[in-house]
Amino acid sequence: MCLAFVCVHPAFAADKNTSMPIPQANQPVGNQIVLKPGSPQLTSLKIEPVTEIPVPVTEPLNGKIVFDENRTARVYSPVAGRALNIQAQVGDSVKAGQTLLVMDSPDVGAAVADVRKAQADLALKQQALERSRMLLEGGVVARKEMEVAQADWASSRAEYERAIARLKNLRVSAGASDRYVVRSPIAGVVVDRKVNPGSEVRPDAADPLFLITDPSHVWASIDLPERDLSRISQGQKLSVQVDAYPDDVFEGEIKTIGVMVDPATRRIPVRCLLDSKGKLKPEMYARITPLDTSQHRVIRVPNSALITEGLYSYVFVEEQPLHFSKRKVALDLQRREYATVKSGLTAGERIVTVGAILLNSDLSVSK
Incomplete structure (x- = not known):
């Protein structure tokens, strides 16, 4: 008697009517894998199109979003008093x-x-001056008396002008009482308040009573390492990313570079203009990447998309919906969070940026 054993791949099951296998699960074949609609793996995958960016000149630098000081007012009171x-x-x-x-x-x-x-x-003093002038004309007093009266009048006028200037500076009328109104010098949003009803207010207080700014305009601040100073210049373009919007890249440019190195941290303050798209908030931490001034662009992929095997790197490319192929790519430069690709990908192709290790495991099991 002859017994025949048939080994069927777990991805297939025999059809009762034909000898051809029918798909029952994910099908890894060679360097390709086809996922079944509704496959659990799909919930763990993130697929994004490949994008081109200007060439970065440094690793992403640590920075933060700060107030645009040209559109920010710290409001103090010029007089002492009590908040009502x-x-x-x-x-x-x-x-x-x-x-x-x-x-x-x-x-x-x-x-x-x-x-x-x-x-x-x-x-x-005006009356005294006029009287002295009349008496001088009548020959009753000497000219010296009129000159003294004129000097007294000039002194009184100077004192009056000083007092009026003080009220004008306070924006208070001469008929006002002891009430004082603190007003906003600019239009914006109140982002901080350091006064409560009944608080004693002093003009030399350390903290402003109110902090007002235009939240649609912010700056980015970088503490630039000394070693990277030669790689940046005023007017240079840069890209900014924050954790709150991981898929957004904000554009900006370097506005000012500090004139000295901080002796304690060995870093240089750099201030950047930024198009925040109305999303960024002051004191957010940011990753800021200065870009090459040339027009050359490179393909960038996150490191989470890369599969490293020996000396080579691979990515999973979505050839068509649910159909992925493992493709070797040549890297130009690999940094802490992303890598630039020299060959193997073109802009617009869709790759697996999260879950590539899971697909690679399926391929490894099938081999």
Whole structure:
């Protein structure tokens, strides 16, 4: 008796009507794998198109998003007093000149009183000057008396102008009481407040009462390592990425480079203009990559897409939906988070950026 044993690949099962196998699971064949619709592996895969970028000149640098100081105001009170009524809260949008805080200020009362006193003194000295001029014309007093009266009038006028200038600086009228209104110097959003009802307010306080900025405009700040200084220049383009939006790349350019190296950290402060697309927030940490000034572009893939076997690197390319092929690529430069590809891929092709190891395991098991 002759017994025949047939070994059937687990990816196939015999059809009752034909001798051809029918697919029952994922089918790894050679360097290709076809996933079955609804396969559990699909939930672990992330497939993205290959993109071209300008050539980076350094590793991504650590930086953070900061306020655009040209559109930011730190509001202090120029007089001492006590907070009575707070009319702006954190997150409120305010207009230039809008009331933020009403306070009771003896300094304002004293400034108003100085104006009234100087005004009364000036009127008295004006009368004395006119009287001395009349007496001089009548030959009753000597010219010296009129000159003294004129000097007194000039002194009183200077004091009156000083008192008025003080009120003008405070934006307070001469008929005001001891109430003082703190107003917003710019339009923007209140992002911080350091005053509460009843708080004592001082003009020499360390912290501003309000911090107001335009959140649609931000800067990026880099503490540049000294070794990378020769690779950047003013006006150079750069790309910015943040954890909050991992799929977005924000564009910017270097605006200013510090004039000295910090002696403690050996780093140089660099300030960059940034197109935040209304998404970035001050104090976010960022990865900032200066770009080559040439027009040359390279293909970039994340390191999570790469399969390394010996001296060679591979990626899984989606040839068609659910159909993936393992393809060898030549790397130009590999950095901490991504690599640039010299050959093997073209822009627009879709590759597996997350889950490539899982597909490679399926191929290894089938061989």
